[in-house]
Amino acid sequence: MLEALGLSTAESQVYRTLVGSGRCPVDRLEQGTGLAGAQLDQAVAALAAKGLVALTDDLPAQLIPAPPDIAGETLLLARMDELQSAKGFLKQLTKEYREAHRPAALEEIAEIVPAEVLSQRCEQVQLSARREVLRFDAPPFLLIDESNAAELEQLAAGVRFRTVYDRAAIEGYAAQLEIRRYMDAGEQARVLARLPVKLIIADRSTALLAVRTDDGRAPGAVVQIHQGPLLDALVALFELVWDTALPLEPSPGEVHRGELSGSDAHLLLLLLSGLTDDAIARLTGIGKRTVNRRVRALMHLAGASSRMQLGWQARERGWITAQDLDGLQPSGNG
Missing domain, CATH: 1.10.10.10 (Winged helix-like DNA-binding domain superfamily/Winged helix DNA-binding domain)
Structure with missing residues (x-):
């Protein structure tokens, strides 16, 4: 002892x-x-x-x-002093070890993007793509300019863009017009009630990742992710969210849902996602009066006297599915 x-x-x-x-x-x-x-x-x-x-x-x-x-107490105190000194020395050794080894390993996986070059890096990552760019778009935005010129340039060059918008990102009039511009240029766009993070992935080989904020503050630390298991996980996350999200315009081969045509079913989902008639009109490229007329026609078909009743009847009649409803509900506070 x-x-x-x-x-x-x-x-x-x-x-x-x-x-x-x-x-x-x-x-x-x-x-x-x-x-x-x-x-x-x-x-x-x-x-x-x-x-x-x-x-x-x-x-x-x-x-x-x-x-x-x-004598034992004196010896014990001296021993404790020695152990404290050893503990301090171990801390110093640990610091030296991390400085010598860890940064090099981390740089192979990810790096923090300085705030001063963030907008430029977002543009560079998108312009580096030769096949496809995958995006989660939620406010506050990473780009300084309101228009994403890099996306328009890449779409014109034949690069595929798939973007999932947070519902908060498409509520403003200017945002709706801008998204319509990207869609007209070839962007495939979908909407989800709430996105977990902000994300840009270029050719599945590099990505920019940021935690979203909800109080108007600028995004926190933005990390560039290089090829590896973490990037693979982000690509898988995107594909899962993409499958759940609601298309902002119907795909060419969309089939009927019960009594509804594909376009009417799509209009109904946009309506139930919480978008206003104005927003639906701008995003789909049809007039507001046309939206109102088609919504009234859907209410008449469902025998509903209000839009709330229309939503309930749509679920009962199989016009919308449980998977559709999952995409309309916020997924958390992240």
Whole structure:
């Protein structure tokens, strides 16, 4: 047990013997401890240096043990000081280790994008794509300019863009016009009640990732993700969200849903997602009066006297599915 205080096994044996016997000639220790010669002399000298025993000038010399509660406490405090010093040294070594090894490993996976070059990096990542760009778009936005010129340039060059918009991103009049512009240029766009993060992925080889904020503050740290398991996970996340999200315009081969045509079913989903008639008109490229007329026709067909009743009847008649409803509901506070 005394080894914890820095005593060797031989030193502990000698001190325990002395504590039990009291004042004792050196030569008697050989019988009590089984130690002899140089091993015993070294143990006694070490105990004396630690203040645990005292040697008299008698012949033969006598050994007097120090009281354990006094000498032991002093030794314990000294040991604690040594351990604290060792702890501080370990912290310094840990810091040196991380500085020497960890940054290089992290740079292979991700890097923090400085705020001063964030807008430029967003543009560069999109322009680097040769096949496809995948995006989660939610406010506040990463680009300084209201218009994403890089997307329009890439769409004209034949690069495919698939974007899932957070519902909050398409509520403003200007945003709706801008999204309509991208869709007219070839963007495939969908909407989800709430996106978990802000994301841009270029050719599945690099990505920009940011945590969204809801109080108008600028995005927090933006990280560029390089090829590896983390990027693969982000691509998988995008595909899962894409499958759940609601298309902002019907696909060419969209089929009827019960009594509804594909376009009417799509209009109904946009309406139930919480978009206003004005927003639906701008996003679909039809007039507001046409939207009103088609909604009234849907209400008449469902026998509903209000839009709330229309939503309930749509679920009962199979015009919308459980998967559609999942895409209309916020997924959390993230």
